[in-house]
Structure formats: structure tokens, C-alpha cells
Amino acid sequence: MILRQRHIVDTHKFLTLFVVLALMAAYNQWSNTTAWVYLALHGTYGLIWLIKSQTFPDKRWEAPVRPAWAAGLFGTLALYWIAPLLLMANDIHAPNVYLCGCIALYTLGIFLHYTADMQKHMVMQLRPGTLLQEGLWAKVRNPNYLGELLIYVGYGLLAMHPLPIAIIVLIVLVIWVPNMRQKDKSLARYADYAAYKRQSKWLIPLVI
Numbered sequence: 001m002i003l004r005q006r007h008i009v010d011t012h013k014f015l016t017l018f019v020v021l022a023l024m025a026a027y028n029q030w031s032n033t034t035a036w037v038y039l040a041l042h043g044t045y046g047l048i049w050l051i052k053s054q055t056f057p058d059k060r061w062e063a064p065v066r067p068a069w070a071a072g073l074f075g076t077l078a079l080y081w082i083a084p085l086l087l088m089a090n091d092i093h094a095p096n097v098y099l100c101g102c103i104a105l106y107t108l109g110i111f112l113h114y115t116a117d118m119q120k121h122m123v124m125q126l127r128p129g130t131l132l133q134e135g136l137w138a139k140v141r142n143p144n145y146l147g148e149l150l151i152y153v154g155y156g157l158l159a160m161h162p163l164p165i166a167i168i169v170l171i172v173l174v175i176w177v178p179n180m181r182q183k184d185k186s187l188a189r190y191a192d193y194a195a196y197k198r199q200s201k202w203l204i205p206l207v208i
Contacts, residue, residue, distance in 0.1 A: 006061035008070050010053050012077040013046035020084045027088035034094045034158055038084055041106045041155040052114060056121040076171070083156050083164035092160050099158075106154030112136065113147025120144070131190040133200070141187075141200050142180050149176075149203075 020039045029035040053061075065073070086092070094102070116136045123132045136143040149172065156164035180202065187193050202208050 002064050003067065003070055004061065005063050005065055005070075005073065006053060006057065008065065008073045009061060009077065010050060012074060013049040013053075016046040016081070017043040019081050023084050023088040027091070029088045029091070032088075032091065032093060034092050034099065035084075035088060037094075037099055037103065038087055038155055038158045041103065041158075042080075042084065045106075045110070045151055045155075048110065048114065052117065056118055058117065076175075079167045079171070080152070080156075080164075082167060083159040083161075086159040086161045086163065090159075090161070092158070094158060094160060098160075102154050102157050104154075105150050105157075109147045109150030109152075109154055111147065112143050113151060116144040116147060131187065131192055131196060133192070133196045137200075139200050139205050140203065141184070141197070142203050145176055145180060146203055 017039070020035075020043060024030060024032075024035050024039065119135050119137065120132055123130065140146060149168070152168045153165070156168055184197075184202075187196075190196075
């Protein structure tokens, strides 16, 4: 079997639920509401990702990878497990209003991320070779990335520690930004891309 990026990412998403449960057990956090909320958010994100991977996968994750590159990718993704580690180890009990805010960010992120990816998938299936610039993509050129950012921030904040947010910022700058810039260069081949770029933002509506 050819080792592909999808296999590494899917494995990480699958293991997340069990990693968080193991951390809850290791630090005896069974009575901690914040720990259960974290499990629900990060755990379900992994499960939803697996459903997406099987039903409307992103072609970019089909690229074959060498074992060393795969290990590096998994190690990078494993940085997201620092948030639950800090939460459990420090016995974090977030205020209810804080929990509400984190859940709201995560929920909005889930909607944007998976709705945008589904819209992109359907346009590529039904109208291949056309520039996607309607729906969630009308005002933002990367609504799926925006959704993913809100997801990570939503449960990263639950650790109530700066390190998980710093990791998210680092990954955005080192991996996401180059990917989004490369995508912009690829879309420039469309005749109507210049007009689309003028009327849309890169990542955040009305901001950037």
C-alpha cells in the first residue's frame, strides 16, 4: 500500500479521542467538566474529519509521502495534543461563560470548515474547471481555513495556557499561509480571478 498524507492525518484524527481519554485517566479528570467539554469538541472533530475523508476527501491529501516526511507530519499534528495535556495536568476548570465562548467558536468553525469543503467538492464534481466564487467563497477566498482556525482556537483556549495558541499561530504562519498563497497563484490562471480577488478577503471577512 502506498503511504499517503491522508493516512497520516486520518490516523491522528482517529487517535485523538483515545489520547484525550487516556489523559483524563492519567490525571483523574473524570469529574472535570472542562475536560469532558474538551473531549467532546476535539474528539468529535476527529470523527467528523474521518467521515469527510471517506465521503468527500480533499485531493491534496492523496499525495504519496516518504516515511520520514510522514513521521514529521504526524509529529506536527501531535502538537495539538499539548492542549489537553496542559488542561488535565493543570486541573483546569474554566468558567461557564468561557466554556460557552469556546463551544460557540468551535461550532461556527465546524460549520464554515465542512460546509465550505463540501461546497468546493460539489463544484469540482459538477462544474470542473470553473472558479468557485459563490456561497461561503463569495467574500472570503479561504472559508475552510477560517473554519479550521476557529475550531482549533475553540478547543485550544480550553487549556487556558498560551502555548496551544502559540502552536496554532506557528502552524498557521509556517504551513497555512504558504498553502493559501500557493492556492492564490494557482487560481490566477482564471480570467475572472482578478475581479474575484478585489471583491473578496483572503481569510477573515471585512479584515484581511
